Amino acid sequence: MAKRSNEPLLWVLFSAGGVVAALLIPVNLFLFFLAFPLGWIDAPTYETLLSLIQHPLGKLYLLVLCTLPLFHWAHRFRYTLYDGLQIKHLDELVNTFCYGGAIVGTAVAAYLIWRIP
Amino acid sequence: MATYTEYPPRGYRVRMSTYWWLGKWPYLKFILRELSSIFVAWFVVETLMLIKALSDGLLAYAEFQQFLQNPIVVALNVISLCFIVFHTITWFNLAPKAMAVRMGGKRVPDVLIAGPNYVAWVVVSAAVAWLVLRG
Amino acid sequence: MADKIALEVTRFSPERDKEPRLATYEVPLRKEWVVLDALNYVKDKVDGSLSFRWSCRMGVCGSCGMMVNGEPKLTCATFLTDYAPGPVRVEPLKNFPVMRDLIVEISDFLAKLTKVKPWIIRKDEKPLSEGEYLQTPEQLDTYKQFSMCINCLLCYAACPVYGLDPLFSGPAALALAQRYNMDSRDQGTDERMDILSQHDGIWGCTFVGECTEVCPKHVDPAGAIQQYKLTATKEWMKSMLMPWKGK
Numbered sequence: 033m034a035k036r037s038n039e040p041l042l043w044v045l046f047s048a049g050g051v052v053a054a055l056l057i058p059v060n061l062f063l064f065f066l067a068f069p070l071g072w073i074d075a076p077t078y079e080t081l082l083s084l085i086q087h088p089l090g091k092l093y094l095l096v097l098c099t100l101p102l103f104h105w106a107h108r109f110r111y112t113l114y115d116g117l118q119i120k121h122l123d124e125l126v127n128t129f130c131y132g133g134a135i136v137g138t139a140v141a142a143y144l145i146w147r148i149p
Numbered sequence: 150m151a152t153y154t155e156y157p158p159r160g161y162r163v164r165m166s167t168y169w170w171l172g173k174w175p176y177l178k179f180i181l182r183e184l185s186s187i188f189v190a191w192f193v194v195e196t197l198m199l200i201k202a203l204s205d206g207l208l209a210y211a212e213f214q215q216f217l218q219n220p221i222v223v224a225l226n227v228i229s230l231c232f233i234v235f236h237t238i239t240w241f242n243l244a245p246k247a248m249a250v251r252m253g254g255k256r257v258p259d260v261l262i263a264g265p266n267y268v269a270w271v272v273v274s275a276a277v278a279w280l281v282l283r284g
Numbered sequence: 285m286a287d288k289i290a291l292e293v294t295r296f297s298p299e300r301d302k303e304p305r306l307a308t309y310e311v312p313l314r315k316e317w318v319v320l321d322a323l324n325y326v327k328d329k330v331d332g333s334l335s336f337r338w339s340c341r342m343g344v345c346g347s348c349g350m351m352v353n354g355e356p357k358l359t360c361a362t363f364l365t366d367y368a369p370g371p372v373r374v375e376p377l378k379n380f381p382v383m384r385d386l387i388v389e390i391s392d393f394l395a396k397l398t399k400v401k402p403w404i405i406r407k408d409e410k411p412l413s414e415g416e417y418l419q420t421p422e423q424l425d426t427y428k429q430f431s432m433c434i435n436c437l438l439c440y441a442a443c444p445v446y447g448l449d450p451l452f453s454g455p456a457a458l459a460l461a462q463r464y465n466m467d468s469r470d471q472g473t474d475e476r477m478d479i480l481s482q483h484d485g486i487w488g489c490t491f492v493g494e495c496t497e498v499c500p501k502h503v504d505p506a507g508a509i510q511q512y513k514l515t516a517t518k519e520w521m522k523s524m525l526m527p528w529k530g531k
Contacts (some may be wrong), residue, residue: 037482037487038482039275039481039487040481040513040516040517040519040520040521041520043487043513043517044517044521046221048255049189050236050240053189053192053233053236053237054236054241054266054270055235055237055273055274056268056273056277057192057233057237058230058233058237058270058274059273059274059277060192060277060280061172061192061226061229061230061233062198062230063277063278063281064196064199064228065192065195065217065226065229066223066226066227068214068219069214069217069218069223070218070223070273073282076281076282078203078207078210078267081203081281082203084202084280084281084403085200094196094200097193097196098193098196098197098200101189101192101193102190102193104186104189104236105186105187105189105190105193107223108183108186109158109183109186109187109190111183111488111490112180112183112184112186114448114449115444115445115448115449115490116167116170116180116183117167118167119447137190137194137241140197141197144197144200144201144204145200147201147204147281148200148203148204149204159298159381159383159389160298160381160382160383160388160389161298161304161381161382162381162382165379165444165447165448169444169448170444172354173354173494175492175493175494175497176444176492176494179490179493179494181491183490211516243493243510244489246504246506246507246510246511247507247510247511247513247514248511248514249507249511251426252405255422256425257424265521269313
């Protein structure tokens with residue numbers, strides 16, 4: 033019996049990331065990166081936002097928001113490179129770039145969140 | 150004459166073009182859906198920048214706001230929002246296919262699985278907005 | 285309505301030609317004619333060397349799949365009048381090597397189909413005296429859609445992943461594997477899992493969904509594959525979290 037692939041793990045991360053991205057990214061993108069900077073909606077004060085992210089639940093929220101979608105990107109982009117640029121023969125390089133990138137991003141996210149004063 | 154092989158590599162084959170996805174609108178829609186993942190990654194990068202700016206103090210946060218007001222960044226974020234909403238809609242519409250929920254011996258129609266997802270999206274978005282805006 | 289329509293047909297004779305070319309024939313444009321009728325008209329009256337596969341001419345055998353104006357179609361179910369005033373381009377099914385004219389080499393598909401073991405696998409056989417394996421209508425309903433596949437290979441022609449990745453099993457093979465996995469009489473899910481869980485079995489599928497769009501029998505192979513991904517993932521999680529559970 034040949035060894036079963038560990039692809040299911042990557043697929044689960046992709047799916048979880050996809051759900052988080054679908055549910056949470058639109059409102060966060062709209063508020064923090066469009067409505068507030070452009071003045072469409074009155075932005076909360078710096079102090080308010082800081083206190084939000086200092087709260088343990090806020091940190092957990094940010095951790096989920098900044099890690100799972102990266103694995104969603106990694107898996108999807110890997111297959112886009114395979115099928116779009118037809119570079120499946122470079123699969124080791126592609127996998128390292130994609131999943132390695134997601135892992136690095138996760139580490140950076142964890143560090144930045146830990147670093148919140 | 151060529152020798153016999155079990156799956157003879159006979160026949161004329163054309164290599165698939167790198168631009169195969171431009172051939173049909175459904176293929177293009179598929180590639181656009183897949184490319185939305187790039188804007189997902191961009192959002193994460195931006196959010197990490199925001200966290201760092203907030204942690205670094207009022208000045209850093211103000212500078213980050215300036216960055217966000219740059220027309221190029223604004224355009225990028227508008228495009229990102231479009232792609233990410235496209236991701237959300239295609240995701241919710243396709244999820245029922247993977248789940249194949251059966252109740253009472255019959256398959257539940259896809260729209261009854263997708264519907265609650267959209268409702269959850271609205272509820273969660275409203276909750277986040279309320280938490281952030283209530284001050 | 286005009287009474288003639290131009291048919292552009294791929295001609296390729298491996299002994300003579302380096303690569304396929306298009307030849308144009310004028311065929312009568314009859315209201316009730318399908319593309320297959322037009323091809324048979326050419327073979328009967330114009331050029332007897334035109335080669336193509338067909339059989340039942342009513343959409344159940346799966347033999348006559350070809351590309352009509354770039355879309356995979358059963359030529360016995362595609363009306364000429366839908367393409368008036370023409371021309372109608374008839375080419376061999378995409379993503380398969382072309383053997384001659386409109387005939388493609390499908391042995392790759394047959395190998396992949398055999399590999400997924402599309403038959404009832406039993407770990408224990410009931411003796412004949414105990415009668416048949418019974419199945420309720422609800423149990424039949426869970427897999428019936430996937431059993432409607434006629435192996436016409438239109439889904440393979442529509443699937444870009446199959447065109448790009450020679451190791452991908454393809455929509456029909458996976459839908460048929462799922463058809464047997466979900467059959468209540470079957471006990472072979474584990475056996476098939478070993479084959480399908482290989483990286484290139486199902487995981488190459490990126491849910492483009494075109495296979496489902498072109499299927500003339502509404503089999504929904506894309507749905508079958510996504511359902512199988514979920515099943516395989518659940519099995520994988522079980523084996524990771526509870527490795528002591530034997531087969």
